[in-house]
Amino acid sequence: MNSIRAQLTRRLILGTVLLVGGGGAGAYLCMRAALINQFDDALRAKAQAVSAITELSADGDVELDLPGFQLPGFRANSSRDYFEIWRADGTVIARSDSLGEAHLPRPNPASGRPSIWNLDLQPGIPGRALSMTFAPRASDEITRPGPPVILSLVTASTRRELDRTLRAGMLVLGGGVAFLLLTTISLGPRLLNRVLRSLDTLSDQAARITASSLNTRFVTESMPVELQPITHRFNDLLARLETSFERERQFSADLAHELRTPLAELRSQAEFALKWPDCRAPNGNTETLAIALHMEAIVTRLLALARTENGQILIHREVVLLAAMVEEVWCPLADKATARQLQAQFQLNKAIQAEADPDMLREILANLLSNAVDYTPIRGNVEIVLTTANGHFALCISNTVQGLNAVDLENMFGRFWRKETARTGTDHAGLGLSLARAFAEALGWKLTAALDGPACLVMTLAGSLGERALENDGKNSEPKLH
Amino acid sequence: MRVLMVEDSQRLVQTVGAALRKVGYAVDVTGDGIEGLWLAESNDYDVIVLDIMLPGLDGLTLMQQLRQHGRNTHVLLLTARDTVADRVRGLQNGADDYLVKPFALDELLARVQALCRRAYGSKQTRLVIGDMELDTVARTVTRAGHPVELLAREHLLLEYLARRRGQVVTRNEIEAHIYEGKADLMSNVVDSAVCTLRRKLGAVNPTPLIHTRRGLGYVLEVSGT
Numbered sequence: 001m002n003s004i005r006a007q008l009t010r011r012l013i014l015g016t017v018l019l020v021g022g023g024g025a026g027a028y029l030c031m032r033a034a035l036i037n038q039f040d041d042a043l044r045a046k047a048q049a050v051s052a053i054t055e056l057s058a059d060g061d062v063e064l065d066l067p068g069f070q071l072p073g074f075r076a077n078s079s080r081d082y083f084e085i086w087r088a089d090g091t092v093i094a095r096s097d098s099l100g101e102a103h104l105p106r107p108n109p110a111s112g113r114p115s116i117w118n119l120d121l122q123p124g125i126p127g128r129a130l131s132m133t134f135a136p137r138a139s140d141e142i143t144r145p146g147p148p149v150i151l152s153l154v155t156a157s158t159r160r161e162l163d164r165t166l167r168a169g170m171l172v173l174g175g176g177v178a179f180l181l182l183t184t185i186s187l188g189p190r191l192l193n194r195v196l197r198s199l200d201t202l203s204d205q206a207a208r209i210t211a212s213s214l215n216t217r218f219v220t221e222s223m224p225v226e227l228q229p230i231t232h233r234f235n236d237l238l239a240r241l242e243t244s245f246e247r248e249r250q251f252s253a254d255l256a257h258e259l260r261t262p263l264a265e266l267r268s269q270a271e272f273a274l275k276w277p278d279c280r281a282p283n284g285n286t287e288t289l290a291i292a293l294h295m296e297a298i299v300t301r302l303l304a305l306a307r308t309e310n311g312q313i314l315i316h317r318e319v320v321l322l323a324a325m326v327e328e329v330w331c332p333l334a335d336k337a338t339a340r341q342l343q344a345q346f347q348l349n350k351a352i353q354a355e356a357d358p359d360m361l362r363e364i365l366a367n368l369l370s371n372a373v374d375y376t377p378i379r380g381n382v383e384i385v386l387t388t389a390n391g392h393f394a395l396c397i398s399n400t401v402q403g404l405n406a407v408d409l410e411n412m413f414g415r416f417w418r419k420e421t422a423r424t425g426t427d428h429a430g431l432g433l434s435l436a437r438a439f440a441e442a443l444g445w446k447l448t449a450a451l452d453g454p455a456c457l458v459m460t461l462a463g464s465l466g467e468r469a470l471e472n473d474g475k476n477s478e479p480k481l482h
Numbered sequence: 483m484r485v486l487m488v489e490d491s492q493r494l495v496q497t498v499g500a501a502l503r504k505v506g507y508a509v510d511v512t513g514d515g516i517e518g519l520w521l522a523e524s525n526d527y528d529v530i531v532l533d534i535m536l537p538g539l540d541g542l543t544l545m546q547q548l549r550q551h552g553r554n555t556h557v558l559l560l561t562a563r564d565t566v567a568d569r570v571r572g573l574q575n576g577a578d579d580y581l582v583k584p585f586a587l588d589e590l591l592a593r594v595q596a597l598c599r600r601a602y603g604s605k606q607t608r609l610v611i612g613d614m615e616l617d618t619v620a621r622t623v624t625r626a627g628h629p630v631e632l633l634a635r636e637h638l639l640l641e642y643l644a645r646r647r648g649q650v651v652t653r654n655e656i657e658a659h660i661y662e663g664k665a666d667l668m669s670n671v672v673d674s675a676v677c678t679l680r681r682k683l684g685a686v687n688p689t690p691l692i693h694t695r696r697g698l699g700y701v702l703e704v705s706g707t
Contacts, residue, residue: 265493
């Protein structure tokens with residue numbers, strides 16, 4: 001299982017092993033090199049001291065300047081330091097008393113250069129030796145220099161102290177490394193648990209979220225800085241999900257509610273007809289058909305809305321005369337407007353053409369104009385103005401309204417939204433403006449609502465005239481009349 | 483029994499109103515909340531069938547105002563709102579019953595009838611007065627064990643008198659509860675209906691059950707009680 005905690009624990013221990021182990025080994029090697037250098041320097045100084053007191057006499061003998069010279073380490077009862085001097089022919093000239101009957105290994109006289117090596121001085125006594133060649137100092141009695149005399153010298157010292165020190169150092173460093181590793185292994189997971197507790201909290205909070213608790217939000221303040229952006233994103237996501245779920249729930253409820261009344265009408269009509277077959281209303285079939293058409297209109301509009309929002313609707317763009325389309329849509333509404341004594345005014349530039357899908361444009365206009373006629377109070381005003389500028393058109397439909405506010409302007413494009421409390425008794429299902437806006441957006445236009453004072457609603461359909469419409473305008477060619 | 487139906491769906495008003503009339507209720511209808519409140523306060527209905535989402539004044543507000551004005555008319559809420567919260571809100575605001583659309587017509591009629599019974603403080607569906615037995619559910623009447631055929635309106639008139647047995651019921655009350663308040667003050671529609679009822683009940687047993695209190699109205703009781 002891919003676990004952050006396990007990964008971090010593994011990496012923490014591996015890192016500690018590498019760092020502490022490497023550091024310990026490095027420290028040991030440095031210490032060892034320093035101690036051996038120091039040891040070698042001491043060995044070299046002893047060799048220098050021995051060579052310095054070696055003298056060539058006038059009769060060609062080589063003797064130590066101080067015959068009784070013995071450094072404390074070279075004494076017979078000492079087993080710490082040793083030296084031995086040879087002539088070039090291998091004759092031993094001098095040796096330390098500490099050697100007893102033993103001899104040091106004679107170096108190759110041809111090498112000339114001093115060399116240092118480890119050796120066993122006696123069984124079980126490790127040592128380190130230095131060999132060098134040198135010319136002994138000539139005696140003051142020699143007046144005429146003879147042929148040069150080269151002697152070989154080997155000095156050696158026991159390594160017991162050095163090795164003991166190195167072992168002690170290794171023990172201390174190894175112990176330190178082991179202690180650190182054990183500490184890391186035992187405390188690391190606990191520390192990680194403490195550090196990762198925020199992740200556990202986040203996980204617990206996330207596990208408690210269900211479709212019915214989308215109003216839950218992650219607590220951001222107590223989270224580490226690194227996790228705060230994640231919790232912010234989660235909260236944003238939850239807010240969007242909540243809105244989306246709420247919208248879906250509301251939509252389902254609205255749809256069910258919208259269909260309940262026509263279903264009740266149908267059912268009661270059918271049951272009445274079954275219960276009292278002779279008393280069926282003469283217009284019963286007409287009423288049944290009207291109910292079916294109303295329900296069909298709801299379903300058709302919902303499907304059109306869904307297809308438009310999913311980009312599945314086919315758009316057939318043509319150049320249309322906007323004013324002619326407005327008049328065509330207004331025509332069947334004119335009688336109702338007259339019956340309601342509405343004062344309708346038109347300011348339409350009849351030459352304005354736009355590139356649009358005629359069916360979609362007709363649907364948009366039908367919704368806007370029928371809303372204006374049905375919802376304008378009796379003897380109210382309806383004004384329709386069509387203008388153009390810079391390749392864009394604006395169709396403004398203004399009408400008198402009562403009790404509409406800014407919140408309504410935001411909500412009126414929502415599905416099944418209607419200002420009035422009653423949801424039956426009219427042909428409107430609350431889907432017209434949603435569909436009109438979806439169609440407008442599919443055509444690349446905008447449909448907006450605004451209040452011009454407290455009692456005047458202005459619906460504005462605006463957008464580009466389209467290249468083909470502008471070309472037609474330049475050529476004065478005849479667009480299609482729909 | 484007189485019922486007020488406040489519902490903005492004209493088709494529903496037509497069908498349900500017709501069904502209520504067919505079973506003998508006097509029915510007034512309106513599709514507007516304000517007019518519904520006015521009717522409810524102006525008349526003495528046995529039951530009000532009330533939609534919630536209404537133009538003018540919503541059903542819940544209408545009911546609240548009705549209760550605030552001291553009206554205890556039984557209210558059946560008939561609405562498309564179906565959540566538990568909606569039902570609770572409706573009942574807490576003073577409704578006596580709640581029915582969600584779409585509904586079975588028979589269920590609506592049964593609920594209206596149940597509310598009518600409650601209006602007269604009775605849960606009995608079988609009313610026995612002397613040798614007459616009236617079943618308000620089966621809508622049958624027998625006298626001395628013989629069935630008596632009554633029209634719906636006559637059945638309702640008999641039930642109304644039976645539920646108020648021993649009490650004097652005025653012509654105005656009968657007009658208001660049985661004849662939708664449409665009977666002309668000078669007409670004798672109530673007297674004619676009572677006369678027809680007496681004749682049908684007397685066909686089996688001549689002992690009168692419905693007695694006239696001159697200048698007051700009618701009372702249904704067994705003679706000598």
